[in-house]
Amino acid sequence: MSLFGRTPASRNLADGDRLEVAGAAVRLKVNQRARRVSLRLDRTRREIVATAPSLRRLPEAAAFARERASWIAERLAELPDISPLGPGMLVEVFGRPVRLEAGSGRARWVEPLDGSTPRIVAMGEGEGFTRAVILVIRKKALEVLTARTAHYARILGAPMPKVSVADAKSRWGSCKPGLRGAPGNIRYSWRLALAPFEVADYVAAHECAHLLELNHGPRFWAHVRSLVGDARPHRDWLRAEGARLHAFGR
Numbered sequence: 714m715s716l717f718g719r720t721p722a723s724r725n726l727a728d729g730d731r732l733e734v735a736g737a738a739v740r741l742k743v744n745q746r747a748r749r750v751s752l753r754l755d756r757t758r759r760e761i762v763a764t765a766p767s768l769r770r771l772p773e774a775a776a777f778a779r780e781r782a783s784w785i786a787e788r789l790a791e792l793p794d795i796s797p798l799g800p801g802m803l804v805e806v807f808g809r810p811v812r813l814e815a816g817s818g819r820a821r822w823v824e825p826l827d828g829s830t831p832r833i834v835a836m837g838e839g840e841g842f843t844r845a846v847i848l849v850i851r852k853k854a855l856e857v858l859t860a861r862t863a864h865y866a867r868i869l870g871a872p873m874p875k876v877s878v879a880d881a882k883s884r885w886g887s888c889k890p891g892l893r894g895a896p897g898n899i900r901y902s903w904r905l906a907l908a909p910f911e912v913a914d915y916v917a918a919h920e921c922a923h924l925l926e927l928n929h930g931p932r933f934w935a936h937v938r939s940l941v942g943d944a945r946p947h948r949d950w951l952r953a954e955g956a957r958l959h960a961f962g963r
């Protein structure tokens with residue numbers, strides 16, 4: 714039985730409602746700036762967004778999604794696979810291979826003194842194991858990104874901001890400069906730990922440049938260039954691989 718049943722016109726649809734088409738979630742969205750009804754794939758949330766220019770036209774967007782079931786199935790088939798994390802797996806953290814291992818005690822990062830492959834040791838299995846591993850990677854992300862932020866803030870002569878990590882869907886970093894000499898705030902996606910070091914490092918330089926320039930104007934990009942050189946390869950990498958980073962551990 715379908716959870717969503719009934720024809721779209723037979724009930725009141727609301728902005729944010731979800732339907733199921735071709736086994737996929739379709740989120741209905743009202744965007745007053747849209748000119749027409751349209752469909753797109755939200756790679757981060759792994760769902761289809763059906764947009765209508767007004768609430769009145771949401772049923773039309775829902776009907777359009779149902780008509781395009783095969784298009785939807787094709788888009789979803791293109792998404793990277795989600796693989797659960799398990800002991801024995803190798804993952805890359807800031808571009809370094811790290812071995813996942815089952816073990817008792819608190820979940821932790823183990824850095825062997827002989828320089829061999831680091832390990833993440835965690836208890837449990839299935840989702841519990843995955844959650845514990847992610848907690849350790851998150852901690853590592855905060856540690857490394859805090860160090861890189863301190864490095865770039867120092868070069869730019871900006872006061873060291875407060876650094877935190879979160880799991881934002883749409884941004885890799887955000888920056889709120891402090892007012893009147895107070896330290897600002899920079900928040901990163903912990904998933905940057907799953908990117909190569911240079912890419913995560915570029916995001917740190919980008920956010921630190923915002924401590925001086927709250928825009929993406931020529932002066933802002935000049936700061937970024939002075940810190941890490943050409944930003945384009947890193948931005949391209951995030952655009953191409955971002956969905957995989959967001960799929961990790963889900």
Ligand SMILES: [Zn+2]
Nearest residue numbers: 919923928929
């Ligand atoms: Zn920016």
